[in-house]
Amino acid sequence: MTSSDAVIRAAVPADLPAVTAINAHYVANTVITFEETPPTVADWRARLADLTARGFPFLVADVGGEVAGYAYAGPWRPKPAYRYTVEDSVYLAPGLGGRGLGGALLGAVIDGATAAGLRRMVAVIADAGDDRSIALHRRHGFTEVGRLTEVGFKLGRWVDTTLMERPLT
Incomplete structure (x- = not known):
């Protein structure tokens, strides 16, 4: 499958x-999400x-009628002045990377x-021990703008995050 x-x-x-x-797979087995309890259906x-009411994209990759992955843009921060900035999330079914x-x-x-009139997209990428997500975001025009050290604690270890951003206009 491609x-x-x-x-x-x-x-x-x-x-x-x-x-x-x-999502539950990644919550239970990885540090790439800082969720510790999987969200329910x-x-x-x-x-x-909520996201569709705001006009934000929430998408799936459908392969032969099966969901192979999903992605969405969600609010970057809750304060009103941030309303034109979103954070992306991209997850694939295990084994489909x-x-x-x-x-x-x-x-x-x-x-x-971009079509929704948003201005900036941010990626917050947990240090999971490889750079695939950082490379993916670079290929799509994101640039690294910072690193937060030991901001999460999951699965018995402290986790850093890399911040990336790109313009949408």
Whole structure:
């Protein structure tokens, strides 16, 4: 399976059990998300409703009717002055990395956020021991703007994050 096998489309409520399962894997087994309790399908339903009501993209990679990954743009910070800045999230089903799906999803989220009139996209990338996410974001025009040291504690270790950003206009 490659990105050419995928249809990138808007997420719908029927996709949320798969989104929940993909996310739960990363919550339980990695430091790439700082969640410690996996959000439920109901939590994802609320997130989908909130993001789409704001006009933010929430997308899935559909391969043969199965959700192979998801991506969305969410608020960077809750204060009103940040309303034109979003943070991206991109997750693939376990074992599906390296096939272009993440790039297809990220590119589509960037396009959707740009079309929504947003101005800047931020990526907060946890130091998971490899640079694949940083490389993905660089390929899509993000630049590194900082590093936060030991800002998270998960799975028995302190975790740094790399901050990246890109303009949308």
